[in-house]
Amino acid sequence: MAIFTNKEFNDILRHITTLPTVYYSGGNQWSTWNGSSWNFDCVVSVKSVLWGWNENKSAIHGGAKYGSNGVPDFTCNGGLDYCSEVSKDFSNLTPGEYLCMKDTQYNHTGIYLGNGKVFEVTTAWGVNGATISDIDGNGNRSRNGSNCLRWTYHGKLKWIDYEGEEPMKHKVGEVVEINGVYVSSTSTEKLTPAITKGTITRIVEGARNPYLLDDGKIGWVNDDCIVEPEPTDYEKLYKEEVEKNKLLTTQVNNLTVINKELQEKIHKAIKDLS
Numbered sequence: 448m449a450i451f452t453n454k455e456f457n458d459i460l461r462h463i464t465t466l467p468t469v470y471y472s473g474g475n476q477w478s479t480w481n482g483s484s485w486n487f488d489c490v491v492s493v494k495s496v497l498w499g500w501n502e503n504k505s506a507i508h509g510g511a512k513y514g515s516n517g518v519p520d521f522t523c524n525g526g527l528d529y530c531s532e533v534s535k536d537f538s539n540l541t542p543g544e545y546l547c548m549k550d551t552q553y554n555h556t557g558i559y560l561g562n563g564k565v566f567e568v569t570t571a572w573g574v575n576g577a578t579i580s581d582i583d584g585n586g587n588r589s590r591n592g593s594n595c596l597r598w599t600y601h602g603k604l605k606w607i608d609y610e611g612e613e614p615m616k617h618k619v620g621e622v623v624e625i626n627g628v629y630v631s632s633t634s635t636e637k638l639t640p641a642i643t644k645g646t647i648t649r650i651v652e653g654a655r656n657p658y659l660l661d662d663g664k665i666g667w668v669n670d671d672c673i674v675e676p677e678p679t680d681y682e683k684l685y686k687e688e689v690e691k692n693k694l695l696t697t698q699v700n701n702l703t704v705i706n707k708e709l710q711e712k713i714h715k716a717i718k719d720l721s
Contacts, residue, residue, distance in 0.1 A: 449608035450497055450516050453543025456607050459496050460558055460566040461579070463487070466502075468576035470568060478511050480504040487568045487577060490523045490556040493545070497606055518606055523547050523554040530602025537586040537598065543607050546582075546598045553596060557588075562669065563633070563655025571595045581655060583633040592636045616670055617658060621647050624674040628666035629656040637672070640665060 451459075463485070471477065471486030478495035479486050487495070494511075497518040501510035514520060519529075526545050527533055542561035548554070557567035560579065565588070568577045572590045580590040586598040603609050617623060628640040632654040645660035656667035678686070 448517070448606075450518075450606045452608045452610055453541065454610060456496065456543050457558065457560050457566070459500075460492075461560065463492065463496075464566065464577045464579055466577070468568065470570050470575045476507075478508045480509060484576070485509065489568045490521070490526065492566075492568045492577065493526070493556055493558060494518065494520065497604075516606070523556045524549040526556060526604070527600055527602055529605050531605065533600060533602035535586075535600055537582065537601065538584045540582075540601060541603065541609050543604070543609055544601045545604050546586075546601050548596065548598060549600045551596075551599060555596070557598065559601065562657075565598075581635045583655070589635050615650060615657065617647055617650075617673065619647050619650055623647060623658075623660075623668075624676075625660070625665075625668050625672045626674055627672040628660075628668055629672075630666055632656050632659070632667050634667065638666070 450456075467484035468487050469481070469484045470488060471481075472488040472491075474486075476486050477488070477491045478500050495508065496511075498508075498511040498513060498515045500508065503510035521529065524547055526547060527549060530545050540559045540561075542559055544559040546557040546559060546565060555567070555569070557565045557580070559582065560566055563581055563583070565580045565582050566577070567580055569575075569580075572578075572580075572593060572595065574590075578590065580588055582588060582598060586601075587594060588596050588598055622644065623646075624644050625640055626643070627637040629635075629637060632651045634656060642661075642665050645665040647658045647660060648662045649659035651657045651659070654667075656669045656672075658668045658673075660666060660668060
């Protein structure tokens, strides 16, 4: 039985990267608030979320209960034993997949977030805590353009419901304004573009930088590079009306429920009198 959808799982992991964290391994204060930061290591962070960690600073292990939710303890490489579709091919990853470095001298775990991004807790790059790093189609691991080791295996955890990548926000033929550009679909070094407007001529779904502009004359971009236009007055008004209609529908539904309950009480009162 699934504990989370991959989106729910990844949202929690992304949230952890916004918190103060420190790399902590080998003690009994795992996933616990130490007064200034959360104690995590790579695989414990993943298990803790599956065990119910809920950011409770006053609770041991942040609310996580060891071995709960049908999730046993496991090592970095041992996590693969609870995965399906285990593979060494990194050309096609689904958000929420488990990553590790099995068959190397390194014991490390991460979770694929989608769009070439990985959640991990590490001491690499001077981070010493939770961070979001990059991965390319060969499993190579990097952050801010600095390479460090590579992932060797990935698989789908049995406790996660995998729903696939989110739909692309942009389409071929769309003209977009940009504030950055990359030399390839897998590059991690964001450059200042010489031309700040172009047409999407190709899309590589799942790539870190999926949109090719002007057949490569400008380069590759991702959603973070594309400057979204300000909504028109009509679009703002339309959105406001949609929200009003949603609120009105909710109020009508609530009145319907109240009316039904009132009718039931009246019928019961009449029945009691008779």
